[in-house]
Amino acid sequence: DVKVTQSSRYLVKRTGEKVFLECVQDMDHENMFWYRQDPGLGLRLIYFSYDVKMKEKGDIPEGYSVSREKKERFSLILESASTNQTSMYLCASSPSRTGAMLRYTFGSGTRLTVV
Template identity: 90%
Template sequence: DVKVTQSSRYLVKRTGEKVFLECVQDMDHENMFWYRQDPGLGLRLIYFSYDVKMKEKGDIPEGYSVSREKKERFSLILESASTNQTSMYLCASSPGQSGNTIYFGEGSWLTVV
């Protein structure tokens, strides 16, 4: 089975802190994604990566950055957390071909106070 592991399920951070959300996949997938989930808005793509050290902005990249130094690991970084970044963050991965199923992690609940 595909396993996408998010290291932290629940985090509470203070405004202005730098926050790292880590994600690891064990299926040698080329593509990795970070989504944000908010009630009534569904899932919105923050960033995705199609190869090591490669990244592209999604629909809502402002306030976020990402890092992919190894194929299996994709990190989401909040340089200076703000209260409007309180949300559920979902990491996902998929094989390289278009239209392939995307596999999700269990999500990380981030609260910024």
């Protein structure tokens, strides 16, 4: 089975800190995604990547950046953490962009609290 590993389960950071959330997948998937989940809003896409050193903005990229230096690793960066970025962050990977091969596998999530 594909495994998607997020480096931290729970994280508490201070306002203004630079925060790195790491995600690693072990099945050579091309596509990786970062979502945030908030009550009543479902999952919203922050950034995604189809290949190494490639990134695309999702629906809510403001305040975030990403890095994909290696195929298996996709990092989400909060440049200057703010309290409205307190959320559950979910990483996913998929072997394909289309059709039946587009099957997301999610990590277990990082619950970030910014104080």
